[in-house]
Amino acid sequence: MAFSTRNKLAAIIAVAAMAGGLAAVTGGGSPAGAAPATSTVICDNGTVAPDGAIEYNLEARDGYIQEPDGNTVYAWSYTSVGQPLFQFPGPTMCIDEGATVRVVLTNPDHVDNLSGGIPAATTSILFPGQVGVTATGGVAGLLTQEVDSAVPGDSVTYEFVASAPGTYIYQSGTDQAVQVQMGMFGGLIIYPAVGRGFAYDGEPFDTTHEYLLLFHEMDPDLHTEVELASRNGLVGDAVLSNYHPLDRKSRYWTINGRSFPDVIAPNNAPTLPTQPYGGLVRVNADDPTDGFDQLPSLVRYGNAGLENHPFHPHGNTLRLIAQDGRPFPDEIEAYTKTVAAGQTFDLLASWEDVEAWQGNGAPTPINVPALDNLVFKGGASFYSGDPNLGQKQDLPATVTSYSVCGEYYFPWHSHALQEIVNYNEGFGGMLTLWRVDPPMEEVSPGVWQPTAACN
DSSP states (O other): OOOOHHHHHHHHHHHHHHHTTOGGGSSSSOOTTSSTTTTSOOOBOOEEOTTSOEEEEEEEEEEEEEOTTSOEEEEEEEEETTOSSOOSSOOOEEEETTOEEEEEEEOOOSOOSSOSSSTTOOBOOBOTTOSSOEEEESEEOSSSEEBOTTSTTOEEEEEEEOOSOEEEEEEOOSSHHHHHHHTOEEEEEEEOTTOTTBSSTTOBOOTTSEEEEEEEEEOHHHHHHHHHHHHTTOOTHHHHTTOOGGGOOOOEEEETTBOBTGGGSOTTOTTOTTOOOOOOEEEEOBOTTSSOOOOOEEEEEEEOSSSOEEEEESSSOEEEEEETTEEEEEEEEESSEEEOTTOEEEEEEOOBOTTOOSSSOOSSOOOOOOGGGSOOGGGEESOOSSSSTTOOOOOOTTOEEOOSSSOEEEEEEESSGGGSSBTTBSSOBSEEEEEEEOOOEEEETTEEEOOGGGO
């Protein structure tokens, strides 16, 4: 889908007005674009057991996450055994098709910065979309075997064969009205046997630009009730006696456990120690005249919450290729896509640089609005000062630009606009950006790499 220069400029100005000034409050990480590919999916590949199975050892832990409005929220999540801090959400498991997956969930028998585990609560894991899952150990629960909270070191082993490539969510199968909202979820990616450079057989993508966006919403009242009750050894029905699920009112909406603008801080931002996963999406533009075929970026949606989220990018459409780990016979052009509770989608994002702007000037004159007529919120902007991809120009002396190499930035957010706030203050919540970099450069015959200025 091609856009005129005027439309591109309008979109960039919209981002400048909407997102300008945000880099100073992204949680202290580098501004968007300060380092390459810092929000690509972080895979936990597990360890190889003696029998060849891919093994994960997890604990149910509690801790706190930060919100951009200065609030902290008590939460639960899955965390790898031996990891010093709780993390939110759980590790992203990356598996190859055909592998046997073994997940051992243990009730911690140690004391960490809080309780050592989710206090006085049995818990478990479900793997929606996987067939033939076995569960051994622990105690019988409603949906699967559960870790016995009364027995330190008690464990349950879940096992299945990764037979269907795609994007999935794993989550608690115990007291889900409480535990899933508290943060007991994570992402599961199964790559096809043909290789990790393919979303599905025949769907190659740029492996340096792969993104998992997990959606979730939170009512901090529930989290407070759970924190207070758990400190007194009460969970489950005891919590719900003071908090009814029908009274739930979400105040925070997250992508990968972060709310905007923290979403666009890089992976493992040091000031978000319990929220390791960023959500800034990047794509290299494709120049159809340069002889290099730029592969698209792969974006995986997953909704671990209870609410449906209409999610869309600005600036271009996407190519929808799969739902719930099942590929479509033909890709579908997608703009706003409602992601239902528990649902996943796989989409390809690309940008065609149809006018071949590569820092050589625009092919035709462009009427750029006078800079004095633009609004730069907070004296900062992601606008480069030039409408052409890969070019930068001076901005007023009072304005700081966070553009690195003349790249484009566009919002990518929930279109239920009440979800792009942090406790009623916007912009925030379920909102991220995507960054369009200039086309790759040929540094030697047949060798292509990102424009040096963009690294």
